[in-house]
Structures are given as structure tokens and as C-alpha cells.
Amino acid sequence: MCPExxxxxxxxxxxxxDRRLSILYGFLSNLFGADQLVLKARKMGVLKLMRSTRTxxxxxxxxxxxxxxxxxxAAPAREDYSKILDLIEDEVANLAAMRTFxxxxxxxxxxKMRDKHQDYLKELRREILKEEQGAENAATLKRLAELDEIExxxxxxxxxxxxxxxxxxxxxxxxxxxxxxxxxxxxxxxQHVLLYGPPGVGKTTVxxxxxxxxxxxxxxPFAPDAxxxxxxxxxxxxxxxxxxxxxxGSVHDPIYQGSRKDLAEDGIPEPKLGLVTKAHGGVxxxxxxxxxxxxxxxxxxxxxxxxxxxFESSYFDEEDPxxxxxVRKLFTQGAPADFILIGATTRSPExxxxxxxxxxxxxxFEPLTATRIQQIVTQASSRLGVLLxxxxxxxxxxxxxxxxxxxxxxxxxxxxxxxxxGRRRARPRVTLQDVHxxxxxxxxxxxxxxxxxxxxxxxxxxxxxxxxxxxxCLELEAAAYPARVPGKGSLRFxxxxxxxxxxxVFNAGxxxxxxxxxxxxxxxxxxxxxxxxxxxxxxAGLAVSLALxxxxxxxxxxxxxxxxxEVSIQGRVRPVGGIPEKMYGAVQARxxxxxxxxxxxxxxxxxxxxxLEVLAVASVEEAVRQIWGDVLPRPExxx
Numbered sequence: 001m002c003p004e005x006x007x008x009x010x011x012x013x014x015x016x017x018d019r020r021l022s023i024l025y026g027f028l029s030n031l032f033g034a035d036q037l038v039l040k041a042r043k044m045g046v047l048k049l050m051r052s053t054r055t056x057x058x059x060x061x062x063x064x065x066x067x068x069x070x071x072x073x074a075a076p077a078r079e080d081y082s083k084i085l086d087l088i089e090d091e092v093a094n095l096a097a098m099r100t101f102x103x104x105x106x107x108x109x110x111x112k113m114r115d116k117h118q119d120y121l122k123e124l125r126r127e128i129l130k131e132e133q134g135a136e137n138a139a140t141l142k143r144l145a146e147l148d149e150i151e152x153x154x155x156x157x158x159x160x161x162x163x164x165x166x167x168x169x170x171x172x173x174x175x176x177x178x179x180x181x182x183x184x185x186x187x188x189x190x191q192h193v194l195l196y197g198p199p200g201v202g203k204t205t206v207x208x209x210x211x212x213x214x215x216x217x218x219x220x221p222f223a224p225d226a227x228x229x230x231x232x233x234x235x236x237x238x239x240x241x242x243x244x245x246x247x248x249g250s251v252h253d254p255i256y257q258g259s260r261k262d263l264a265e266d267g268i269p270e271p272k273l274g275l276v277t278k279a280h281g282g283v284x285x286x287x288x289x290x291x292x293x294x295x296x297x298x299x300x301x302x303x304x305x306x307x308x309x310x311f312e313s314s315y316f317d318e319e320d321p322x323x324x325x326x327v328r329k330l331f332t333q334g335a336p337a338d339f340i341l342i343g344a345t346t347r348s349p350e351x352x353x354x355x356x357x358x359x360x361x362x363x364x365f366e367p368l369t370a371t372r373i374q375q376i377v378t379q380a381s382s383r384l385g386v387l388l389x390x391x392x393x394x395x396x397x398x399x400x401x402x403x404x405x406x407x408x409x410x411x412x413x414x415x416x417x418x419x420x421x422g423r424r425r426a427r428p429r430v431t432l433q434d435v436h437x438x439x440x441x442x443x444x445x446x447x448x449x450x451x452x453x454x455x456x457x458x459x460x461x462x463x464x465x466x467x468x469x470x471x472x473c474l475e476l477e478a479a480a481y482p483a484r485v486p487g488k489g490s491l492r493f494x495x496x497x498x499x500x501x502x503x504x505v506f507n508a509g510x511x512x513x514x515x516x517x518x519x520x521x522x523x524x525x526x527x528x529x530x531x532x533x534x535x536x537x538x539x540a541g542l543a544v545s546l547a548l549x550x551x552x553x554x555x556x557x558x559x560x561x562x563x564x565x566e567v568s569i570q571g572r573v574r575p576v577g578g579i580p581e582k583m584y585g586a587v588q589a590r591x592x593x594x595x596x597x598x599x600x601x602x603x604x605x606x607x608x609x610x611x612l613e614v615l616a617v618a619s620v621e622e623a624v625r626q627i628w629g630d631v632l633p634r635p636e637x638x639x
Contacts, residue, residue, distance in 0.1 A: 017081045021058050024085075024092060025050070028065070031096060040065060059084060066091050163380045163407050168209045171202050172379065172403065173372035178206055180363045185283075185340065186214040188221060192304065194289070194357065195344040197365025198469045200402025203344040204230065204287060206365075211283050226282035229275050229339075233292040248299055249274030249335065251313045268323055269313035271330040276303050279339040289343030290352055301355055304341060308334040348468065367470050367584050370448070371609070373397035373406045380407050386414050387429040395435050399444045401470065401588070412438040449531060450475050452590045453559030459551035463543035464564040464585055464594070465535070466578035471585030473562055475530040476540070478547035480523040487519070492526045494535070504541035510569040511545050511620050515632060518552055539576035541567030542595065545620050546627070555628050560592040563623065565600075571620045575599035583608060595623050 029037050041047040041061065049061035056075030063076075066088050076084050165171050168178055177197075184191045195203045211228050214220045231247070238245040252270045275284060286292070292300075303309055316331045317323065341360070345352060349362065368376070374393040381388050396409050413435050417428035438444075450462065450473040460477045483489035493505050505527055509520040527544055529535055542565035550557050564582050566574040575597045583605055586594045593613045596604065601616040608614065617623040624632060 017059070017085060018055055020085050020089075021055065021062065024062060024088060025058075027092065027096075031092075031099060037065075044068070055081070062088055066095075163383055163411070165202070165205055165209065168206070168213060170379065171206055171209070172376050173368050174202055174206060174365055177363050177365045178210065181206060181210050182213070184361045184363070185210055185342075186217065186220050188219075190220060190222075190340050192341040192360040193343070194349075194352065194360045194362045195342065195365060196349060196362065196469065197344075197346070198367050198401070199346050200400075200404035201365045201368055202403060203365055204285065207283070207285050207342045207344070222283075223281060227279055228283050228285060229279040230285045230287065231275055233286050233288045233290075236292065236296070238293075238296055245274060245296075247275050247296065248303060249277060249309050249311065251311050253313055253315050268320070268327060269315040269331075271311040271327065271335070273335055274309065276300070276309055276337040276339065277335045280336045282339055284339045284341050286341065286343045288345060289356070290345040290347035294353065297353060297356060300341075301359065303337050304359060307336070307338040309337045310334040346468065364469075367581070368401055368403055369584065369587050369609075370394075370397040373400065373403065376403045376406050377410050380410055381430070384410070384414055385427060386417065387427055389429065389431045391432055392430055392435055395432055398446050398448065399439055401447045409435065409438050409442075409444075412442070448472075448588050450589050452592065456556030456558050458554060458556045459547055460559075461543050461547045461550065461557045462562040462589065462591065463540050464562050464582035465539070466581045466585075469581060471578065471581035471583065471588075473585050473589040473591070474535070474540070474543075476543050476547050477528050477530060478544070478551045479526045479528075480520075480548065480551045483522055483524050487521050489521050489523045489525065491520065494527075494529045504538050504544050504567065507541055507567050507569050508545040508548050511567055511571045512548055512552065514571055515549070515621060515624070516552060517633070520548075523552075538566040538574075539564050539578075541565060542573055542620065542623060546623060549620075549624060553631065555631065558593065558627065560590070561595070561627065562586045562589065562591045562593075563595040565595070565597040565617070565623075567620060573597045573617050573619055573623065579603040580605050583612075583614070587612060595626060 025037075032040075038047065041050050044064050046061035046064045049057040050065075052058055052061075054075070056078070059081060060075045063084065171178060177195075181193060181195075184193050195207065197203055208228050208230075211222065211226065215222050215224055215226055218224075236247055238247065244250050250272050252272060289297075311331050311334065313331070316327075318328060318332060343356070343360065349357065374397045377393040377396050378388070381393075392413075396406050399409065400406050410430070413430045414428060416434045416437060417430045421428055452462070459479060460475065463474045463476055465472055465474050491505065491509075493502055513519055525548070527547065542563045545567050546557065546563060549555070562585075564576055564579075566576055568574060579596060579600045580603065582596075583594065587609060592611060593615065595615050595617050598616040598618040604614050615626055617626060621632060
């Protein structure tokens, strides 16, 4: 050890051994205390050696005291005194440095303990003051009073809440969908379900009421308090980094997102439960599920399989004793998420990812006919306690195919009737003029643009089309004039028609030549879709063929006839899609007869209204005979 690093009071190497020993014993007595030094010497059996007058004995005692080595049994030789003393002095210096460090640490610890004690006392004082005085002051008490005053105000109930069905028996026009959904939910093994249908037909209402009915029977897995959690997929906003995810849940890290104050102070992440956990044991109704982002949808599918939602955070330490037990449980075991998913969409099944379709049963809701809309209006008027002038329900049904919209029109008209009462106490009466005022104010147009006519017309026919879940009638007309130069006639068709629809015209030309032995090249032919509707697909083939047949033969087409079907160049009528929706369109347009391909006959709904005749045809020739009878030229007998 260098002299400048020696502890104060230690002898130098050149001094007399006895003097060095005396100084070392005195230093140790000051360092540990005389009593403690004597107790240690007695414990180690060197007290007599330490009090001896012989230098070797005292040096041996000091060796045992410092190095605590009982193996040292003999006094060292005189020539080793200086070397041993040097070793002892180094060890004493180390002990002195360690003792100084420990005393410094003790002082720091005591200081920290005093600070913590003071903080603890301050916190106790705050808690006592809160208990005695509360956290309120004049400003907070004033705001509380204002809030209580606001709570006293109420507008009662909204019109839509009054008019919403409260029992399944009150749902109009969806008996098949209700039975189907009950069969999928009301069993010991309920299924996830996708609901398809146009807007405003009652998908959300039916789902909620079906769960209530299943709970009331007590025969399914749902408890009486099973939740029905409803969320619109178009409003779900989430971050792929999982900073926020209201559907599945997220983790608020203590640094970036800021967990609860008491957790953030200790650096503990806080899991936030999502809607999938709130729906545990019940139903999660996801409206407009077709709008959900693909990545979020895939995560939802994983939850459906695992029935749990797992949380992760780099800030979580399972061994940290400060972590609350509920946080530890959420990170180690996850949160329960065992629910039935009911997704509703206005999109067609082909637009929904196969990953979700393969895991769900499917239920289709029917579009509402004019008769059903009238029934909804009548039912809503009785709930509102309002009288309807004759024809009001029928008039409202002209302007919408949605039950929700029909109720809104009635509610607006009810408002006008209510204002007209003034101070009189009487039941309001909605008139046709009220409905017309609402229609004009809301800039409404008729929902059904094409209706069956009263007299047959040559060259005009109604085809059936589908847009989404709604079928409609399209009015087609054809004109044909002899070409100025035989064999060089022209053919025109709507510019909005797709290639497949244009092919229908050329196919029809082949069929006309087959049936009538007339070549369209000898005519200037114009086929038009009235109203500029876009035709996409070959299902207009039968309508085009019959319109051309009508104009070339001068035969009028019945004004209450609608047809659909693809036509081959050999005159066969091939099957098409969307038959149920097209039947709906025919009913809305008040048709009396519909021709469909023979291969589609089993797809025609059974609950069609009386007065609508549906005929299946396998060929254009058969369709001609159904409309006009035996008008085709007979083949000449061979000579």
C-alpha cells in the first residue's frame, strides 16, 4: 500500500514491531470499540496472547483476529515480523475502508427512510384531510349541482324506440329468417351466424329478440343475464400496433400510452378489455361485418377458435411483486372471450371473405314488398296512437322498400298532424297531404320505377334483374325496320350494356333465324333499355329474344309479363341466378305472369302472393307458345 493511501493512524513499515503492534491494536480498538475487540479475542481464544508481553504472541493474536484463521498455532519467527505486519496493515486498511463505506451507506439508507417516512406522513395527512373535508371545493360542488340538474331533464322516449318491435311476433315479413336464426342459436350447440339482407328489414332487431327468447326458455347455453353487445364495424378504429383496439382489447404501456396512475408510477402495463370479453357468455352482434378490415377480421377469427384473448407487453414482468394479481392473470392466462358472433351485412355472400363464411351459418332476410311496408306502417300507427287517412299506408309504400324508412316517413307525417292539432285534445290524423309534404321536403322519389301496364305493346317486354338483395323489373323495347340494302342492316344496343348483355342480342338473332327463318342483317334493329339501367350478365337473353320476336311478327307483349333467362344460339333457355330476388321484383312491379328457366323452377319461393303465375320454360319456342299460343310457322312437309 502506498503511504498516501494508508488510513490515518497506521504505522509506517520502518517503525519498531512493538510500536507497530501497539498502534494497530489501538486503531482496531477505535474502529470496532474496545469492548467488541475484547469479546472477539475471548471468542477466538487469543485474549491471553493479546495481553502477553512477548511480541510474537501479540503478533499471533493479531493475525488470528484479523484473518480469523484458527490454523495459525505458533508465533511467527522474528525475521517474519515485518512481512506479517505489512499484510495485517493492508487488511486493516481494507477493513477500515469497508467500515467507512458501510457507515456511509447506513447514513444514506437512514436519510432515504426519513424521506419515505415524511412522504408517508404527508400522504396520511392528505387521506385524513380528504376523509374529514372531502375532495370537494366550491367549484366542484357547483359543477356537481349543474350535473344533477341536467340529469333531471328528460325527453321521454324517442319515436324509433316506441316503434321498434318488442316481440318476435311483431317483426313483419321475416318469418323464415326468424325460424332459421332460432334453429341456429336456440340449441345446446349454438352456431356463429351471418345475416344477409337489404338495409331496414330488421336484422339487428331480430338478433336481439331471438337471444331474449332463447334466454327465456332456459334450454340453451345462455344465462339469463347473457349480454348482447352491439357494434357497427364501420365505426371500429384500431391501430395495427395494438395501441388501441376496442374490439379485441389493447395494452396501455406505462410510458407511451399511459396506464392507470398507480400502475404507471411502478412501470406496470395495464390491459384494457375489448368487446369480445364484454360479450363473453352472450352474443357479439357485429353490424356491417363486410366493412371490417381484413387484418382485424383475421384476428377476430383467431379469438373465435381460442375463446380467449391474449395480451402481450415488453413491460410486463411476471416476477415483479408490485404487479396486481388481475394484471398478472390477464397477461399469463388471457381474458375469456367465449361468445356467439352474429354478423349482419348488406353485401352479397360472394363479397364476404371465405374465412368467416366457412365458420358461420348463413341466414337470408327477405326484402320487404309493398304489402309488407303497408303492414309495418299500419302497425306503427297503432303504437303512435295516430289515425290514418285511407291510402296513407299505400302511398308510403311507394317511396321506400325499407321498414325503417317507412317508419321515419310516418313519424314525420305524424309530426305535421300533431302540429295541426294545436291545443285540441284529440288523436292526430295523418292525411295523404301530410305524406306528400314529407315526400317533397325530403326529396323522395318512388322506390319502384317500373310497374305493369294495362295494355299489350308490340316490341316492349319486362326483364328481371338483381342489384344486391333487391330484384327489379327492367323495361326493354325493340324496333326493327327493313334495311335500305338487304343484308346490310345495322344493330344498336345501349352503350351501358356489358359485353355479356350484348352477346344476348347476337344470340337472339340466331334464335330468330332458327324460329322465323328471318335474318337480322336484313333489318335495322335497335334494342333499348328504358331508363338507362346497366345490364350486366346474360339473363336478359330471353327478354331480348321475345322483344325481337314481337316486333318482327307484330305480336303485342302482355303488359303484366316479366321474363328472365339466358338464351343459347340453339334456342334453349338456360338457368340464371337470383331467382328469389327477381320474384320479389316481379311482385313489386305488380306483374301477373313470370317466365323462368325450367332448371330454376325449384328456386321459386313458395310464399308468392296469389295472382302471380310462374311458368318454367326450357326453350324460346316454349316461351313463345306460353305467351302467344301456336303462332310459329310450321315446317313445310318434304315434297
